[in-house]
Amino acid sequence: MAYNFSPDSEPTTRTLLRQVLDTAVPRTPRRARSTRSGCWSLHSAQRDLLETPSSRRQRSQTKMTARRRSHTATSVDRLARVQASGHLEEQTPRTLLKNIILTAPESSIVMPEAVVKLVPSPQVVQPSRRKSSRGSLELQLPELEPPTTLAPGLLAPGRRKQRLRLSEFQQGMDWGHLSQEPRENADASSLTSSLNLTFAMPLQPQSVKRPGLARRPPTRRVVDVGTFLQDLRDTSLTVAPPGESHRTPVATVPMDTVLEDTQPFSQPLAGHSPSVHHSLPCPSPSGAKEVEGAASRRTRSSGPGLQNSYSGPGKPAQLLARKMEEVEAIAMGLPNTSSVSGEDGIEPLQNGVGEEAEESMEESMSVREVEKAAEEQGSARAEEPEGHTEVAAAAGSLGAIEAKEPEGSSEDEDTSASPELPPSTPEFLRTRRLQFPEPAPPPSTAVLPSELPKHLSARIPPRPRIPGSRPRQDPNKAGLNHYAKLFSFYAKMPMEKKAEEMVEKCLDKYFQHLCNDLEVFAAHAGRKTVRPEDLELLLRRQGLVTDQVSLHVLVERHLPLEYRQLLIPCAFSGNSVFPSQ
């Protein structure tokens, strides 16, 4: 979803910059549109404009409405038009802020909008930040925005509507990026701030690609107004370098066309993921995760504050790496971003990730440490998150990964813990079993000290005793004792100890008879192996299994489930019957 739009947004912003540079004089919206309607880039620019206002509007409003719009095409069209009308209103606060802060000459355009738009007061703060980050770009936006509103009516309505939908999706994305960018600016030094201006161009696409990341910003939004103002000034001074933007539109344009037709749903993801994921080891899982991420975004939108703390274990390391990349980019100068035109989608993403990483680093060092630890646990998964972060859509995937990685770590822990436990427990059982049969006085004394030191001591002492002192009957008696207890349970009456001994004798006799019978049955069948059929025959001869009561019925009545599963054949998935007959 985000991928599709991101390319659009990039060219548009760049084109906007170019236009601004070329034509300092602000045009009326309709004129610009009429002139531009023929060109592709112009369309894309319009789309961007549409997207940006729509995103602002959505941020101000609930995001739920945007989702619903995307799902229902019919309703979307109407809503889109309404949004378009709303875009004009939304733009006004931005323009007002810009005018106030920058005291730009374009105030004339802004004025009408401002009159219309006083309503969205909460939004004002965010747009101001965005303006601060983009500076020159935003100034251009008011010009282009009116054409966007006009666009749906002039062009084919269906495509416009789709574009509007896309814009809806992007809206959330844009907001996140915008909010993040200003923070970065505030945090970063003067050098970084100048770089941010250049970065801001690619960042917008990133925001589109990463819906999940985009939603984080609202929580972080605590930013100093003074820093923003300074950044704005710096940006306004340094805005010049539009060269970066030139290449991207060409590559991005085809993407836009495909995406627009297909719309933001799962289809674009499949098409985009391979293309965008240059270095991803496994594109298919990433796509799935992206989808998950989309779902997660919706859920997370309600509680964006949590995301910061949740930020996946994979992120910190990636962020660090990207910070390094950013530093390199800074050292190299802006040309890096421009030179990598082939990887346009990826680099901006990385930059954005790095910035985010910086933010997160500054915000919470402890959180990262924990995350890193989690990463170490799931080293195998580390590859996946890296690939995802590289991808623009990774934002969603990151959220999914974040959720997954802790699970994975927990699983690892469980697995690590579980193997430890089972060996210890059976040993205890063994030791206890061995201890029980032993004669009273010596074993009791020996057992107590052994138990006190716990596992190690308990394991060692009983084993040596087994071979030496234990006659074989003792374990035998233990088993018989088990059935004697069963006897007292079935009897439902208190019984004498002598009676218990008698029961054990009877059981001993019974086992002798049983073994003899089984031997005879097996021998009669010409086998040396006693099979379940022999035992069924024995039960039948004992009158326990009859025509009315089958063996399976007895098993179900008297044996627990785990044994029942071993005895009664049952069909399982995969067209298989477990106790094969």
Added chain:
Amino acid sequence: MALSTTVSQRKMIRRKAPRGFLKRIFKRQKPHLRLETSSDLLVHLNCLLFVHRLAEESRINACGSKCGVIKKEHVLAAAKVILKKSRG
């Protein structure tokens, strides 16, 4: 009838089968034969049913003698009947 000589009825029992014990006892009696997998569970089932029948029979005997506690004689009398019934 001192308390020390009586064993109260057990409220809780382990339903787990002493499979090792069953295999061992069979191997000790018939070292030249082998039990197929999960047939020891059927032996356990058979033994359970035997104990069940023995307990019921001995309980009937105890009740017949108007005794609140199962005595050795009761079990012996029951064993005669049940062992004969449970011949293969």
